[in-house]
Amino acid sequence: xxxxxxxxxxxxxxxxxxxxxxxxxxxxxxxxxxxxxxxxxxxxxxxxxxxxxxxxxxxxxxxxxxxxxxxxxxxxxxxxxxxxxxxxxxxxxxxxxxxxxxxxxxxxxxxxxxxxxxxxxxxxxxxxxxxxxxxxxxxxxxxxxxxxxxxxxxxxxxxxxxxxxxxxxxxxxxxxxxxxxxxxxxxxxxxxxxxxxxxxxxxxxxxxxxxxxxxxxxxxxxxxxxxxxxxxxx
Amino acid sequence: xxxxxxxxxxxxxxxxxxxxxxxxxxxxxxxxxxxxxxxxxxxxxxxxxxxxxxxxxxxxxxxxxxxxxxxxxxxxxxxxxxxxxxxxxxxxxxxxxxxxxxxxxxxxxxxxxxxxxxxxxxxxxxxxxxxxxxxxxxxxxxxxxxxxxxxxxxxxxxxxxxxxxxxxxxxxxxxxxxxxxxxxxxxxxxxxxxxxxxxxxxxxxxxxxxxxxxxxxxxxxxxxxxxxxxxxxxxxxxxxxxxxxxxxxxxxxxxxxxxxxxxxxxxxxxxxxxxxxxxxxxxxxxxxxxxxxxxxxxxxxxxxxxxxxxxxxxxxxxxxxxxxxxxxxxxxx
Numbered sequence: 001x002x003x004x005x006x007x008x009x010x011x012x013x014x015x016x017x018x019x020x021x022x023x024x025x026x027x028x029x030x031x032x033x034x035x036x037x038x039x040x041x042x043x044x045x046x047x048x049x050x051x052x053x054x055x056x057x058x059x060x061x062x063x064x065x066x067x068x069x070x071x072x073x074x075x076x077x078x079x080x081x082x083x084x085x086x087x088x089x090x091x092x093x094x095x096x097x098x099x100x101x102x103x104x105x106x107x108x109x110x111x112x113x114x115x116x117x118x119x120x121x122x123x124x125x126x127x128x129x130x131x132x133x134x135x136x137x138x139x140x141x142x143x144x145x146x147x148x149x150x151x152x153x154x155x156x157x158x159x160x161x162x163x164x165x166x167x168x169x170x171x172x173x174x175x176x177x178x179x180x181x182x183x184x185x186x187x188x189x190x191x192x193x194x195x196x197x198x199x200x201x202x203x204x205x206x207x208x209x210x211x212x213x214x215x216x217x218x219x220x221x222x223x224x225x226x227x228x229x230x231x232x233x234x
Numbered sequence: 235x236x237x238x239x240x241x242x243x244x245x246x247x248x249x250x251x252x253x254x255x256x257x258x259x260x261x262x263x264x265x266x267x268x269x270x271x272x273x274x275x276x277x278x279x280x281x282x283x284x285x286x287x288x289x290x291x292x293x294x295x296x297x298x299x300x301x302x303x304x305x306x307x308x309x310x311x312x313x314x315x316x317x318x319x320x321x322x323x324x325x326x327x328x329x330x331x332x333x334x335x336x337x338x339x340x341x342x343x344x345x346x347x348x349x350x351x352x353x354x355x356x357x358x359x360x361x362x363x364x365x366x367x368x369x370x371x372x373x374x375x376x377x378x379x380x381x382x383x384x385x386x387x388x389x390x391x392x393x394x395x396x397x398x399x400x401x402x403x404x405x406x407x408x409x410x411x412x413x414x415x416x417x418x419x420x421x422x423x424x425x426x427x428x429x430x431x432x433x434x435x436x437x438x439x440x441x442x443x444x445x446x447x448x449x450x451x452x453x454x455x456x457x458x459x460x461x462x463x464x465x466x467x468x469x470x471x472x473x474x475x476x477x478x479x480x481x482x483x484x485x486x487x488x489x490x491x492x493x494x495x496x497x498x499x500x501x502x503x504x505x506x507x508x509x510x511x512x513x514x515x516x517x518x519x520x521x522x523x524x525x526x527x528x529x530x531x532x533x534x535x536x537x538x539x540x541x542x543x544x545x546x547x548x549x550x551x552x553x554x555x556x557x558x559x560x561x562x563x564x565x566x567x
Binding site for chain 1: 316327340397
């Protein structure tokens with residue numbers, strides 16, 4: 001790596017950065033956001049069910065169903081992402097029509113992220129003071145109203161913090177999806193850095209990934225703080 | 235009218251079953267302020283939760299205005315709960331909503347949104363004296379203010395009954411006083427029946443008309459607050475009414491006869507009783523303990539008097555005192 005900063009390498013790296021990076025950055029961004037969005041759409045209701053469906057919950061569900069839900073989430077969470085990507089090929093082909101490419105990588109990302117999101121939502125909802133839920137029950141609120149008007153709104157700041165964690169995790173997974181042909185910064189890092197020994201390009205891709213994580217995290221933290229009305233005391 | 239009939243509640247815990255409530259029979263008339271007092275763990279909170287069926291009794295029934303609540307469907311029960319609202323020790327406001335939106339919450343549950351609901355919520359905040367805090371969040375308010383918002387919220391659905399579960403226990407004495415006056419005002423002006431759960435005798439003295447004393451899940455005594463204060467029968471009631479008097483007894487029970495004298499109402503509290511007794515029948519009493527309390531609008535005094543244990547003096551004093559108006563005398567053994 002002695003000639004990492006030689007004139008030649010710098011010129012070549014610059015060309016790659018200018019030509020490939022903007023598209024890769026955009027791909028990483030939209031894949032992350034879309035995958036997280038779908039994961040939340042599936043994971044949020046599941047997380048709610050995990051809390052309300054318990055024996056002592058506000059809407060106890062049949063035990064076999066709760067058992068199945070828990071096992072499903074645990075199994076999906078235990079499969080390493082790299083293997084999960086390969087396992088869901090048939091599903092990806094069914095939904096997207098192909099198994100390679102940036103859009104195709106969204107499917108395994110969602111499958112990997114929604115169980116994670118469900119657990120995060122579960123932990124957010126468990127933070128709510130149970131007395132507040134009891135108060136809502138004492139006012140004659142139905143379980144559905146308690147979910148939509150009490151549990152979710154009351155845990156918005158915590159949900160935002162947790163979705164931020166999910167976003168940064170998905171971002172990490174998108175880099176991995178470069179291996180099976182997913183686009184983005186991961187692909188650049190692997191193709192140039194790993195296959196073609198262009199370490200500088202890989203380094204730059206990694207730095208941009210780090211910056212992206214920082215960006216998502218600070219936006220998320222700020223949003224969580226600004227929505228939390230408990231902090232605005234006196 | 236609220237009727238609890240043969241109500242029992244048993245919890246099963248890992249260590250076996252726990253009888254939280256045993257065969258409770260209580261009737262609460264419309265417009266009453268009814269107190270339920272007991273020590274921690276006596277089953278008060280479970281009892282109050284049985285009134286709106288947040289807690290399902292194991293046996294027995296709860297009747298509200300002639301309806302047996304246990305026969306209702308979930309939906310009917312939710313509708314009834316709008317008539318029996320509740321305030322709590324921890325206030326339990328929605329922390330992410332403004333005060334105004336908190337008061338709007340029960341209205342939203344009735345499908346009322348928009349200007350009408352907002353107007354009603356503002357009126358209610360006006361009643362509890364917090365109209366200017368409409369757009370503040372609960373975290374910005376003091377405990378007393380939060381409880382006022384909770385009261386406004388509880389009144390939003392025009393309930394017939396207000397259940398107060400240790401509603402003043404987290405507040406300082408002065409704030410407690412102001413919340414109790416507010417509850418009394420609501421009871422008088424709006425005719426709402428109030429059920430108060432507390433462990434503080436001072437709360438009962440302050441506003442309740444009737445009281446039930448709960449001990450280990452059982453009602454050991456109930457009646458008007460006046461009656462309980464002037465002639466407590468059960469040990470638990472005596473302990474609550476004379477918290478210090480019982481201790482005074484420990485001093486020298488064997489060498490003296492002791493009478494408990496309770497002054498009931500103002501005519502007797504204005505009379506110099508002990509001095510009169512000394513002058514008229516020549517019996518000198520030693521005062522072991524004395525206190526005066528105002529319960530409702532009446533003044534109550536209680537005294538422990540000791541006499542030489544010659545078997546005669548105490549009896550003479552008792553006869554003399556019994557002949558006077560508004561006085562209850564009881565030998566303490």
